[in-house]
Amino acid sequence: MAELAAGNGLAVHAPEEINHPLWLARIAGLEPDILFSFYYRSLLSEELLAIPKLGGYNLHGSLLPKYRGRCPVNWVLVNGEKETGVTLHRMTPRPDDGDIIGCRRVAIDAEETALSLHRKIAAAGKELLAELVPKLADGTAVATPQDESEASYYGGRTPADGEIEWSRPAAEVGNLVRAVTRPWPGAFSWLGDRRIFFWRVKAVDLPAEDVPGTIVNTSPLTIACGSGAVEVDFAESDEGLYSSAAQLVTELNMAVGMRLGARSTRRSPARKTQVLILGVNGFIGNHLSERLLASGRYEVYGMDLRCNTLTRLLANPDFHFTEGDISIQREWIEYHVRKCDIVLPLVAIATPIEYVRNPLRVFELDFEENLRVVRYCARYGKRLLFPSTSEVYGMCTDDEFDERSSNLVLGPIHKQRWIYSCSKQMLDRVIWAYGSGEGLPFTLFRPFNWIGPRLDSLESARIGSSRVITRFILNLVEGTPTRLVDGGTQKRCFTDVKDGVECLFRIIENRDDRCNAQIFNIGNPDNEYSMIELARILREKFDAHPRRSEFPPDAGLQYVEARAFYGRGYQDVQHRRPSITRARRLLGWEPQVSFEESVEQTLDYFLEDAVTAMREGR
Numbered sequence: 001m002a003e004l005a006a007g008n009g010l011a012v013h014a015p016e017e018i019n020h021p022l023w024l025a026r027i028a029g030l031e032p033d034i035l036f037s038f039y040y041r042s043l044l045s046e047e048l049l050a051i052p053k054l055g056g057y058n059l060h061g062s063l064l065p066k067y068r069g070r071c072p073v074n075w076v077l078v079n080g081e082k083e084t085g086v087t088l089h090r091m092t093p094r095p096d097d098g099d100i101i102g103c104r105r106v107a108i109d110a111e112e113t114a115l116s117l118h119r120k121i122a123a124a125g126k127e128l129l130a131e132l133v134p135k136l137a138d139g140t141a142v143a144t145p146q147d148e149s150e151a152s153y154y155g156g157r158t159p160a161d162g163e164i165e166w167s168r169p170a171a172e173v174g175n176l177v178r179a180v181t182r183p184w185p186g187a188f189s190w191l192g193d194r195r196i197f198f199w200r201v202k203a204v205d206l207p208a209e210d211v212p213g214t215i216v217n218t219s220p221l222t223i224a225c226g227s228g229a230v231e232v233d234f235a236e237s238d239e240g241l242y243s244s245a246a247q248l249v250t251e252l253n254m255a256v257g258m259r260l261g262a263r264s265t266r267r268s269p270a271r272k273t274q275v276l277i278l279g280v281n282g283f284i285g286n287h288l289s290e291r292l293l294a295s296g297r298y299e300v301y302g303m304d305l306r307c308n309t310l311t312r313l314l315a316n317p318d319f320h321f322t323e324g325d326i327s328i329q330r331e332w333i334e335y336h337v338r339k340c341d342i343v344l345p346l347v348a349i350a351t352p353i354e355y356v357r358n359p360l361r362v363f364e365l366d367f368e369e370n371l372r373v374v375r376y377c378a379r380y381g382k383r384l385l386f387p388s389t390s391e392v393y394g395m396c397t398d399d400e401f402d403e404r405s406s407n408l409v410l411g412p413i414h415k416q417r418w419i420y421s422c423s424k425q426m427l428d429r430v431i432w433a434y435g436s437g438e439g440l441p442f443t444l445f446r447p448f449n450w451i452g453p454r455l456d457s458l459e460s461a462r463i464g465s466s467r468v469i470t471r472f473i474l475n476l477v478e479g480t481p482t483r484l485v486d487g488g489t490q491k492r493c494f495t496d497v498k499d500g501v502e503c504l505f506r507i508i509e510n511r512d513d514r515c516n517a518q519i520f521n522i523g524n525p526d527n528e529y530s531m532i533e534l535a536r537i538l539r540e541k542f543d544a545h546p547r548r549s550e551f552p553p554d555a556g557l558q559y560v561e562a563r564a565f566y567g568r569g570y571q572d573v574q575h576r577r578p579s580i581t582r583a584r585r586l587l588g589w590e591p592q593v594s595f596e597e598s599v600e601q602t603l604d605y606f607l608e609d610a611v612t613a614m615r616e617g618r
């Protein structure tokens with residue numbers, strides 16, 4: 001249309017929102033006498049319809065009031081009508097409603113397809129307009145109200161509606177084929193897991209002996225229906241080309257007795273879902289693997305530099321561990337992205353001191369290496385579950401951070417702490433773009449200060465590279481002062497790893513696909529505590545612990561400035577509380593574990609670990 005109009009010196013506009021006041025004003029400025037709508041998708045508002053002096057008129061491809069709504073040309077064929085037409089009517093704000101000015105009838109032949117019918121209707125529409133437009137202009141057109149008792153309405157169609165139900169009579173199957181044959185997406189059925197499109201068939205009589213969908217003859221290719229059968233003239237498999245039925249029979253080795261029908265996937269129902277976890281030895285990776293394996297429905301393929309936290313899982317036949325570095329083992333990763341169903345790239349530096357100490361390494365690993373994995377997922381259409389982070393909200397001032405409405409607030413560039421948040425945010429945005437632009441199936445999740453056994457390690461805490469709770473536990477184990485940065489009044493919502501992993505498990509299960517293209521905060525808004533409170537509760541639990549006597553005396557608290565503790569590039573987050581409405585609503589998830597219980601279990605794990613290390617002389 002645009003080409004035709006441009007060639008004739010006519011301006012073309014394609015507004016996003018035709019009823020917008022800006023467009024109303026522009027259209028009013030043109031002072032139109034009359035307004036026409038031809039297959040226009042949007043409904044026109046009362047204000048817009050009031051602009052043209054002689055009113056607004058729509059040309060609809062059916063004999064109104066029958067077949068109001070979408071795709072009338074296809075629907076009349078699906079329903080085996082013998083006649084349709086084209087109608088010009090006055091527009092109201094309701095679809096295909098309003099007084100009829102005139103119509104032309106169009107006969108539907110037995111051989112008719114949607115394309116040939118479309119052409120006939122277009123020609124009839126041209127004749128109709130040639131007759132009626134002058135009458136509209138000179139005021140002699142006669143308007144007749146639509147007879148509501150005759151009205152019918154049909155909705156839109158999607159390619160999936162082209163699936164053939166072989167249990168229907170042969171004539172109905174034939175009608176569907178001609179209603180959606182080229183250039184529409186086509187009627188189809190499955191032979192195993194191969195889809196076959198049927199471009200032209202004809203209904204033939206056949207005694208009802210075979211199960212519908214059965215191939216009863218291969219030359220000509222004939223398929224049994226609920227009553228009668230269809231003979232196929234032209235068809236195409238989803239990996240092939242438009243071809244004669246004879247060629248298709250040869251290419252697909254079709255034989256009498258084979259049956260077409262619903263898709264049967266190659267994957268047997270017993271096949272477990274394969275999950276690829278990069279960084280499987282990490283805090284989330286190892287807890288999640290345990291949960292997945294316990295369900296019995298998943299196989300885990302994992303890569304990491306080490307497997308020291310995974311010893312309890314290594315013997316499980318559904319757990320496949322490979323030692324390696326994601327920045328080196330690229331082929332392994334690409335191969336496993338192709339092989340697996342779900343991909344979780346969990347490799348990242350996630351301890352704040354490293355954001356300040358090694359910002360480039362954070363960028364290279366957290367952003368660059370993960371981007372590669374994201375691209376593999378996009379290339380192979382694999383479901384990606386990406387660990388975003390609570391840190392993306394930065395210094396957001398909302399009471400509760402909401403995935404869809406909260407602003408992501410970062411400090412200035414010289415505050416290098418934000419390189420982690422910024423890298424993660426950029427990946428969130430890249431993934432979102434791959435999802436909306438190229439159909440990548442994805443879910444982003446944002447852990448909020450998960451704690452529990454195996455969060456970092458006492459060794460990592462020793463070099464400063466750990467999250468706060470592990471660091472505080474190390475202080476107790478070593479008898480060094482617990483250091484409270486900038487007063488210790490900053491708060492976090494500490495979330496037990498069991499709760500977090502349960503939420504993640506539900507995201508992986510993805511019932512009814514409800515997690516697709518979603519972002520989930522995973523945190524416990526009720527467990528909001530300051531660092532001072534954390535230090536206090538840890539002390540209480542430590543003093544009451546049966547192994548207390550094996551550790552040195554308490555060295556107390558020490559207040560330090562952030563700059564002295566982390567260096568100049570640090571900037572803190574004062575509060576960070578998640579809204580978890582989305583996880584509650586879509587996953588039915590609710591955190592269960594109290595802060596005290598969680599702190600106790602984390603402490604217990606590390607104290608046992610420290611005792612074992614002392615015994616082994618580590």
Ligand code: UGA
Nearest residue numbers: 350389390391447448449450467468471483484485490531
């Ligand atoms: C963490 C990390 O960036 C990531 O692990 C993660 O993405 C995210 O938060 C999360 O788990 O939600 P943050 O909460 O600042 O960030 O990390 P911690 O190192 O656990 O520090 C918590 C608070 O304790 C900070 O305010 C820090 O200044 C303070 N702190 C830390 C102390 O007062 N003393 C210490 O010895 C260590």
